[in-house]
Amino acid sequence: MKNFSITGTYTDLYQLTMAQVYYLTGKNDQKAVFDYFYRRHPFDGGFTIFAGLGTLLEVLQDIHFTQDDIEYLKQNGLNADFTDSLKDFKFTGTIHAVKEGEVIFPNEPVLRLEGTIIEAQIVETLLLNILNFQSLIATKAARIRSVSGDKVLSDFGLRRAQGTGGYYASRAAFIGGFNSTSNVKAAMDFGIPAVGTMAHAFIQSYDDELTAFRDFAIHRPDNCILLVDTYDTLKSGVPNAIKVAREMKERGQNLLAVRLDSGDLSYLSKKVRKMLDDAGFHEVKITASNQLDEWVIKSLEDQGAPIDIFGIGTSLVTGAPDAALDGVYKLSFSGGKPRIKLSENLKKLTLPDMKQVHRVMNDDGNFFGADVIIKADEQAPDIMFHPSEPDKSLSLKGMKQEALLHKVLENGKLIATSPSLLEVATYCQKRLGQLPDEHKRFYNPHVYKVGISDTLLKERNELRSQYKK
């Protein structure tokens, strides 16, 4: 496997065929504006977490075409003058975005990219690829966090992740509220705490469980977690773990936890807790893994399962069952004019022009439950309208509004140092704390309102009439 890095060819070919036509028709410098938004919350939930911005900004600052890229494109039928021009390609655009870790809602532009139409098209695919995936996983992680109180959540997913996608899944899981990961490379590169215990194979490689536990405790005394379900959890694993815990205590060490990886986790965790407590090991924690997701954890918590640490793999890192966020990137301005994409379906009609999003706030600092999309140069409006049901409106008179889109990149350069991953994760939990509970419900969550200003509504409707002719 070659070293893999994201260069200009990390895109759909059509971006380059379109770019070729723009180039050959002299539109190199034509300015365009694109919005990134999505249409439906994943997991039938009531909110989505915006993630991937840090990764995107790193990629955009370095994006270029290698000589190999250019040769390949030339040999595959692209115009030589155009492909030669890609030698000097770099991203020089300007980006406004909501903060990474923000709680976001369907159809509002959470990122606005201004640049030449060529650069804006070429980076579309990587932008969607990064934001769609990390937002999906951060949202899954936030859902899991929402039912886990302050218990420890660890990402165990790399083995079932979608190839190298697992690397970024670990990043996004941390943003959504996870504490740690088993993925060493992600831990190292993103500064996430790494955790690791033992597999069944370790115990199987010994003739008996007790010797395996002893060897592990002696040679890995810090953060020692023993896996107790290889033979028989209650009759063999836990009694052996308690023996080893006593031996560790005599050496002045502490067993951190035992791990359950099969069976009924509620039943077993209660039995195991009692056995540990009866032996005086109140401080030894219980870790559980095996096909966990937000639904199973919620049910375990409802049943009072005394589990301290959850290890979550497949469903977290693949964002199952949805597996994708439906984010799109739509042209809203080019050639000096606002643009829309028509659709028979009024819900899929796009919004023209450069825009801002305001979040309506309650006096107590929590979200009121409504965002309003306005033109970028517009003042906070007094009223918002439903984008596809024009007789529905909501008065915003006297309510506080917070602008969500901030400039993060100007002419290809960062405006300020990006926040650390921990700062992003902290911001995410803060914002989730401001979101009323009714939007966090798993079943039939309350719909958060996203409206548009009168000015924007009029501009869109005028454009629509023009195009219809």
Next chain:
Amino acid sequence: MKNFSITGTYTDLYQLTMAQVYYLTGKNDQKAVFDYFYRRHPFDGGFTIFAGLGTLLEVLQDIHFTQDDIEYLKQNGLNADFTDSLKDFKFTGTIHAVKEGEVIFPNEPVLRLEGTIIEAQIVETLLLNILNFQSLIATKAARIRSVSGDKVLSDFGLRRAQGTGGYYASRAAFIGGFNSTSNVKAAMDFGIPAVGTMAHAFIQSYDDELTAFRDFAIHRPDNCILLVDTYDTLKSGVPNAIKVAREMKERGQNLLAVRLDSGDLSYLSKKVRKMLDDAGFHEVKITASNQLDEWVIKSLEDQGAPIDIFGIGTSLVTGAPDAALDGVYKLSFSGGKPRIKLSENLKKLTLPDMKQVHRVMNDDGNFFGADVIIKADEQAPDIMFHPSEPDKSLSLKGMKQEALLHKVLENGKLIATSPSLLEVATYCQKRLGQLPDEHKRFYNPHVYKVGISDTLLKERNELRSQYKK
């Protein structure tokens, strides 16, 4: 974003904590054997395609720990003698595997890895990560191919793929039967034909559709495909495409296709076909995209929709709705002894020792519908037994058997040049052709039998009794 390459830290931390204990207890050279297998077909289907082997072998030949990796591990609590030993780490094991592109079934070991227990554990995570994902996607692609006859199938998925996982998804899709991809980097690195047309944004960036089509046809005359649904497919898009097709013809060029990306694809493709035919453009093809999967394509084909090229994105590259294959890696031999993992569930009991898999063949060269797992040094057996229902057996007397596991890596070195991706894809279609149709049905497919030999059954049961004591 740093350049990303798979090094030794592309693993779960527990592989390294276990390896540390093996190292510190003097088991550096202890040999171990692990089997890779999975338990359930994805998509409730009747078969799975084995993919990712080529990628895995490339990675294993190059796997190492960088100085940064080692520093990180040392600073994060691993033993310094152990981490220093990783400076010289390389993979020196031997691998037997079924051919990449093979049709495989649950619970049979499709890859056997022999090596030191340390190297075998360290590479577990990357092995599972690569094989699980590519096998999932190749299987999805093969399902889509199975309902698409010889129509052209293109992967359009990168924008909704799970981050950089999309790169390998394109590789796996080609193995499963896709013809091309929009993903330029994957096309370039894996030698897959790249395809690309135009997005709605291209047309929106012009004041009118006809001028956009004309510019595109003039500056990208080869493989020219026009997207016809931006304003109104039947009233604007297709009539404009026909005008441009006439202009191209006058220049001695041909319009390759029109593309539909919304609306009812069956209804629209029939109308569009008639309009093209009435204008004399019988050779202009129809491309369709928009939320396609094997079910939608089957239904379009059943209704006789005259679509020539399908572009499939999200469901292909994420393997939705499953999003993961449940492949596992289990110890079967170590410290000079066969090993099993016990389970209350007889179905989850693992098989000990070094094994081979035989496929039972009909005289006509097709699969009979049964594979038998035997010991590696065993002759073709005359009878096979159900692994968890011991009163069920099947006579194999006089039937041809084909050994599926072949040595591909010996002491870390390739045995022979790996097949090209096209050879792998060709093999996959050949093997699917040998699989009886009843196993390819989407609803309730016939279960392919996987049995074990008498010798292996006895060895497993003896080990089980020993452990139970």
